[in-house]
Amino acid sequence: MKEGPVVACEHCATLHERMPIEPRAIATCTCCGYVLYRRSSVSLNGWIALVVAALLVFAIANYFPIAILNLQGMTVQASLPEALWLTWRQGHLLLAVMTGMFAFWLPLMQLMFVLWALLSIQSGRLPGDFRYGMRFLHWIAPWSMVPVLMLGVIVALVKFSSLAKLSIGPGLWAFGVLTFMLTGLSRVTAHRLWRYAEDAGLVQAPHPNLSPGRVVASCSSCGYVQNIKPGTEACRCERCHARMHRRKPNPVSRVWALIITASIVYIPANILPVMRLRTAVGESAHTILGGVIELWQLGSWDLAVIVFVASVVVPMTKLLALMVLMVNRHWRGSTVQRQRTRLYELIEFIGQWSMLDVFVVILLTAMADFPGVSQIIAGPGAASFGFVVILTMFAAMSYDPRRGWDQQPHALEAGALQSPASSTSGQIAPGRTQS
Ligand SMILES: [Zn+2]
């Protein structure tokens, strides 16, 4: 019987045979426990319907105001595009571009590229530039931050409720629905779309030669496992033509450089004001910690805790966890490696949530736009904070968890392909092959 396509674990490089699993089941790596692939109960048509719906909700969320605010007879209708435009006009170009990318353009492009890919797969004919589209989708996916924006909207509304009267606009409900839809759609990754195309027979499925002496590597962009020349560290993927590395290059200097830069930028991010409140009586500057205290005093202790965790605990944890991963990288043993893999998963998971305060500032800018009476202006701390988030995300991306597993004594044993562990079916077979 012909073996199924080969899939490599992204965290430890163990090769597995991609076997059919039951709907809603998850196939995990037998070595490190990382999720290899899932099967949802949603069909291709179901995903298409969900993306179309999400695009409609996206339009509603951005067209209609999130909130309608009243102060001394003046009315402001705050929406996200308006907030971005105001921040731009106030001269905070970097901040406006950063937020515009993460909260508007990249989520929109992600939806459009997923829809295009799903429609192409369903039609049974892939366009010639499918691989470029999928490379782009793989690249932008971690930077699409609508759920973080949604939390930012809630925090901004609570903060603003102390300044003026406000009523909720239809944009807010749309953002709430969109958050759920995009969380579901985040499962439709570029790798998954390639697997759909493999299953439909539209692209070559990975069946590398695994005989002893052959070297295999997987493309991080499309997941294609292929033979490479022994001794090769970097080449082009045979299937998607992306630049691929057997292991990410220069991880030590790269990750340390990013950690150190992020730690340095983290200082102005906390000392400089993230926003200024200008009223008829004067101007006051607010730092991130000041904002947390203010929320606490407003009686929203739950939001104060959330903002504190997102803005202080998460970036610190990320930096410390990356340092731990870098410092103890010479420790051996599969238990240590499994713990390192869990720690790395945590860093990947919390990656974007520290962007919360930056979004809050942008939204408050749009809400409190009552010139001469009350105005909120973004401060230099906000852009610094955004840079800390970007730098730590790049640091996490430059780290290669497979290098730790390479040092395992059993890592180079040749053997049969692994069958992944599945949450509902599947058995663990003995023997393993490493790429
Ligand atoms: Zn693994």
Ligand SMILES: [Zn+2]
């Ligand atoms: Zn590829």
